[in-house]
Amino acid sequence: MDPVNPDDTERAPRLSTRPLRADAQRNRARVLAAAQDAFAADGLAVPLDEIARRAGVGAGTVYRHFPTKEALFEAVILDRLTRMVRYAQSLAEADEPGPAFFEMLHRLVTGASGSRDLADALAGSDLASAGQITAAKRELTQAGEVLLRRAQTAGAARGDIDIDDLMALVTGATMALRQPGEASRRDAVYAVLRDGLRPPGRSG
Known part of the structure; x- marks a missing residue:
């Protein structure tokens, strides 16, 4: 799979428009990479908690960047x-x-x-x-x-x-x-x- 570029996939709505800190950017990229694999395998059926587990972050981290599963799927x-x-x-x-x-x-x-x-x-x-x-x-x-x-x-x-x-x-x-x-x-x-x-x- 192609590497995830956070700038290229910046499409889903955010809770804040402020620039992300470096650690937040890394977490967002990890979430997107895990989501690509999970959605490719299971489509929209995969739970956000499972994506968080694959990304190695807490569920709260996923929700901070993508308030809904649909928002993450769209990105x-x-x-x-x-x-x-x-x-x-x-x-x-x-x-x-x-x-x-x-x-x-x-x-x-x-x-x-x-x-x-x-x-x-x-x-x-x-x-x-x-x-x-x-x-x-x-x-x-x-x-x-x-x-x-x-x-x-x-x-x-x-x-x-x-x-x-x-x-x-x-x-x-x-x-x-x-x-x-x-x-x-x-x-x-x-x-x-x-x-x-x-x-x-x-x-x-």
Whole structure:
């Protein structure tokens, strides 16, 4: 997992706007790192007390930085989504639109199915009030649409689907792969999805 940068993940509401002391910054970073692992494994179901235990801090420390579990989840998932958006945007000018599109598709399917928090976010679970996450998802959809249209124009992706179809397929695949015992099928599921998105008669 990528190291946590407190500045990059500074998204959730705080009880105070004063600058954090050095020890408080370290504690906040530890909480975020533990939360990334915990949410990736268990999604929103993980208790804040368990995150505190993994971070090696008291529950009060967690609550001082993140007054609710939703606030902490938002900080973690927003960082993940932001990185995904930047990755998709970096592929937008690729010389080969087809491989760029399928590379992003692979990242979405394998990344979300391997991280329950990202799967939850893509599915919209318990995120009705998370405006920043909604905005990040919108950016991800827009970036994905650019890649899809370029691949379609190049004849590398079938032309009878749109971005809503694509995101529904990705969400369905990632949620299915989150079921017990299904992780080993990730490559096979991606291959079926990839082949189904290619124009009829085209492979490789």
